Amino acid sequence: MATPEPNTTKRADARMNAAAIVDAATRLLARDPDASLADIAREAGVGRVTLYGHFDSRATLIAAVVDAAMARAESELSDVDLDGEPVEVMRRLLAASWRLTHRHGALVQAAEKSLSSEDLHEAHLEPIARMRTLLERGRSAGRFRDDMPLAWQITTIQDILHGASRAVYRGEHTPDVAGELIEATVLAVLAPPTGE
Numbered sequence: 001m002a003t004p005e006p007n008t009t010k011r012a013d014a015r016m017n018a019a020a021i022v023d024a025a026t027r028l029l030a031r032d033p034d035a036s037l038a039d040i041a042r043e044a045g046v047g048r049v050t051l052y053g054h055f056d057s058r059a060t061l062i063a064a065v066v067d068a069a070m071a072r073a074e075s076e077l078s079d080v081d082l083d084g085e086p087v088e089v090m091r092r093l094l095a096a097s098w099r100l101t102h103r104h105g106a107l108v109q110a111a112e113k114s115l116s117s118e119d120l121h122e123a124h125l126e127p128i129a130r131m132r133t134l135l136e137r138g139r140s141a142g143r144f145r146d147d148m149p150l151a152w153q154i155t156t157i158q159d160i161l162h163g164a165s166r167a168v169y170r171g172e173h174t175p176d177v178a179g180e181l182i183e184a185t186v187l188a189v190l191a192p193p194t195g196e
Contacts (some may be wrong), residue, residue: 015138016065018054025065026107033109033169037061048143060079060169062114066123070105073100074126082130087187094157097127098179101161108165128154135190144190153190160185 024044028035037058052085055061075136080096084090100106111120121128131154144153164178173181 003196014054017044017046017050021046021051021054021061022064022068025061026069026104029065029107029110030103030105033106033113035110059114062110063119065107066111066115066120069104070123070126070137073104076100077127077130080130085137086134086141086143089134090138090144090187091183092192093131094161095179097161098164098175098182100179101165102168102175102178105165106144106164106169109169112162128158131157138190142192147193156189157186159188 005062019045021040025035025040028040028043038048038049040061044051051061055064071097077093077096077100080093082093111123115123132150133151137146139146139150160182164173164182167173168175168178
């Protein structure tokens with residue numbers, strides 16, 4: 001068996017270190033949005049110098065964590081059945097979105113503190129596209145209101161999900177109650193206006 005070239009081994013070790021740092025940051029930031037880089041390095045089993053060798057700032061590390069979390073989330077959200085009556089599909093999509101948002105816990109707060117609104121928006125492009133398609137279908141079917149901009153509805157839904165995450169983190173609601181509130185609030189916001 002041939003011995004690997006030193007540079008190949010070093011690159012593999014560097015990739016493993018970077019992955020360990022992202023995994024550790026994901027775990028810690030999900031519990032504490034203010035987890036320090038020293039805590040993350042310790043959790044990853046690397047030194048701070050190694051951490052800074054891969055991520056030159058907290059924002060860079062959080063961006064990598066958000067990218068990894070959104071890739072996993074997209075994989076799970078793509079399994080949601082989007083066929084059927086729009087309100088029922090919205091219920092399924094909201095439930096799946098809430099499970100993912102809650103799983104990442106305080107990472108939402110860490111991202112909101114460290115990343116620009118443009119970076120956060122870009123991280124959510126695939127879920128936004130899925131939500132946009134469902135909203136357009138529901139609007140065409142008369143199941144969702146169409147008297148306000150579609151972009152506003154998407155922003156409102158995202159803010160409700162992220163606000164619920166903050167409320168659970170602060171201990172104001174249990175995750176189950178927050179899930180029920182998310183569904184009730186979003187469906188109320190999307191309901192077509194009734195005649196006056």
